[in-house]
Amino acid sequence: MKRTKIKELLKTAPVGTEVVVKGWVRTKRGNKSIVFIALNDGSTINNIQVVVDAASFDESLLKDITTGACIAVTGNLVESQGQGQNVEINAGTIELYGKSDAETYPLQKKGHSMEFMREIAHLRFRTNTFGAVFRIRHAMAFAIHKYFNDKGFFYLHTPIITGSDAEGAGEMFHVTTMDLKSIPKNEDGSVDYKNDFFGRETNLTVSGQLEGELGALSLGDIYTFGPTFRAENSNTPRHLAEFWMIEPEMAFYDLKDNMDLAEEFVKYLISYALENCREDLDFLNNMIDKGLIDRLNFVLKNDFVRISYTEAVEILTASGKKWEFQVGWGRDLQAEHERYLVEEHFNRPVILTDYPKAIKAFYMKQNDDNNTVRAMDVLFPGIGEIIGGSQREENYDKLIARIREMKMPEKDLWWYLDTRKFGTAPHSGFGLGFERLILFVTGMSNIRDVIPFPRTPKNAEF
Numbered sequence: 001m002k003r004t005k006i007k008e009l010l011k012t013a014p015v016g017t018e019v020v021v022k023g024w025v026r027t028k029r030g031n032k033s034i035v036f037i038a039l040n041d042g043s044t045i046n047n048i049q050v051v052v053d054a055a056s057f058d059e060s061l062l063k064d065i066t067t068g069a070c071i072a073v074t075g076n077l078v079e080s081q082g083q084g085q086n087v088e089i090n091a092g093t094i095e096l097y098g099k100s101d102a103e104t105y106p107l108q109k110k111g112h113s114m115e116f117m118r119e120i121a122h123l124r125f126r127t128n129t130f131g132a133v134f135r136i137r138h139a140m141a142f143a144i145h146k147y148f149n150d151k152g153f154f155y156l157h158t159p160i161i162t163g164s165d166a167e168g169a170g171e172m173f174h175v176t177t178m179d180l181k182s183i184p185k186n187e188d189g190s191v192d193y194k195n196d197f198f199g200r201e202t203n204l205t206v207s208g209q210l211e212g213e214l215g216a217l218s219l220g221d222i223y224t225f226g227p228t229f230r231a232e233n234s235n236t237p238r239h240l241a242e243f244w245m246i247e248p249e250m251a252f253y254d255l256k257d258n259m260d261l262a263e264e265f266v267k268y269l270i271s272y273a274l275e276n277c278r279e280d281l282d283f284l285n286n287m288i289d290k291g292l293i294d295r296l297n298f299v300l301k302n303d304f305v306r307i308s309y310t311e312a313v314e315i316l317t318a319s320g321k322k323w324e325f326q327v328g329w330g331r332d333l334q335a336e337h338e339r340y341l342v343e344e345h346f347n348r349p350v351i352l353t354d355y356p357k358a359i360k361a362f363y364m365k366q367n368d369d370n371n372t373v374r375a376m377d378v379l380f381p382g383i384g385e386i387i388g389g390s391q392r393e394e395n396y397d398k399l400i401a402r403i404r405e406m407k408m409p410e411k412d413l414w415w416y417l418d419t420r421k422f423g424t425a426p427h428s429g430f431g432l433g434f435e436r437l438i439l440f441v442t443g444m445s446n447i448r449d450v451i452p453f454p455r456t457p458k459n460a461e462f
């Protein structure tokens with residue numbers, strides 16, 4: 001007989017039929033004559049209750065069915081006598097796939113700390129919380145592809161190993177096959193990459209944007225969705241060394257179009273979660289963050305505030321707050337400033353535009369004031385920056401002048417500059433940090449808990 005997933009079984013509830021379920025034991029209780037097993041197979045947060053008439057089973061088999069064990073149950077689906085579930089299975093036969101050592105199984109007790117869960121990241125999927133988080137993570141990845149596909153965007157795979165160090169400057173992971181014990185050097189003492197695998201210096205990508213622009217300036221609308229690596233030593237609840245980023249890039253979009261897309265896109269993802277992940281969200285709302293669902297609905301219903309960086313600095317200065325990091329025109333905003341704007345002053349998501357050019361990347365479109373660029377950062381409650389983007393500089397002369405001013409490696413960027421030589425076009429794009437989105441949608445508070453296997457400084461277990 002074919003196995004039915006528990007999600008399907010609870011939805012269709014074919015009472016009176018024989019079914020097969022397979023899964024891991026969450027709890028077992030009962031007495032000498034009757035045993036109740038809560039079984040979960042990961043398809044849903046809900047368990048199915050298996051009712052076992054102890055007299056009809058081998059005593060040693062029942063003894064081996066402990067928390068964490070894996071079993072297959074064949075039996076009749078019946079309406080439940082007890083509270084807490086509509087249907088349950090009267091066990092006919094039970095096959096034990098894998099015993100679990102009750103003494104050493106780490107997930108016995110309830111209420112383990114998140115820190116402890118990270119140490120057992122290989123088993124934390126088996127908890128309600130992480131099951132919910134990773135089902136939602138999947139749903140969001142799917143919704144991202146659906147959103148862009150429905151809008152006629154093309155999914156472009158940009159390289160993970162890149163030859164350009166144009167973006168990251170010092171925050172990149174090197175990629176090499178050289179023997180680290182004897183690295184060949186040039187006469188001036190610099191590393192000789194001639195005989196390295198690619199015959200040149202290479203790194204893991206910090207962003208697919210530059211390559212994404214190449215695609216957009218021909219395919220029209222593209223997006224990337226892939227892993228991104230930053231060797232920054234930021235030990236915060238919002239930074240990973242390996243994270244996933246979604247980077248749409250659109251020909252003929254100006255900054256306003258870019259902001260409109262960003263707002264529509266995140267709202268689409270939030271409403272997708274509310275419609276398709278309701279049980280998992282309800283669980284997280286009860287157990288992790290009581291304000292979660294209200295906050296998701298609030299963001300959906302309200303327009304994002306759109307103000308310039310300069311206006312934001314004025315608001316922060318006028319607030320009379322004591323800041324840890326100084327506020328002043330020309331200084332980058334810190335998390336405390338972003339969160340004040342979003343959580344206290346406006347009390348809703350904020351898009352900041354037109355930042356000082358000195359604190360933004362070389363490729364952002366220069367404003368006529370010669371001081372600011374057409375950047376946009378989307379700031380979210382509890383998160384801070386969730387999206388960073390801009391209209392791109394499409395003018396060859398302005399772009400090359402900026403590259404020289406910032407002493408960027410001009411000759412490594414020849415292919416990027418070519419797009420501005422041959423049929424340049426106004427265009428825009430942004431990057432959404434996938435894990436920051438998942439933090440917001442799940443109400444989890446540490447980014448290490450929304451990616452299956454986090455990579456952070458001094459941590460690459462599993």
Ligand code: ATP
Nearest residue numbers: 230238239240241243385386387388431432433436
């Ligand atoms: P932050 O100031 O928070 O470090 P950033 O300015 O470095 O962000 P961008 O380079 O604009 O960020 O990257 C685009 C998006 O990628 C950010 O808005 C954020 O959502 C996400 N992101 C950036 N760095 C990280 C990281 N180390 N871990 C997880 N997500 C990140």
Ligand code: MN
Nearest residue numbers: 230232234239
């Ligand atoms: Mn950063």
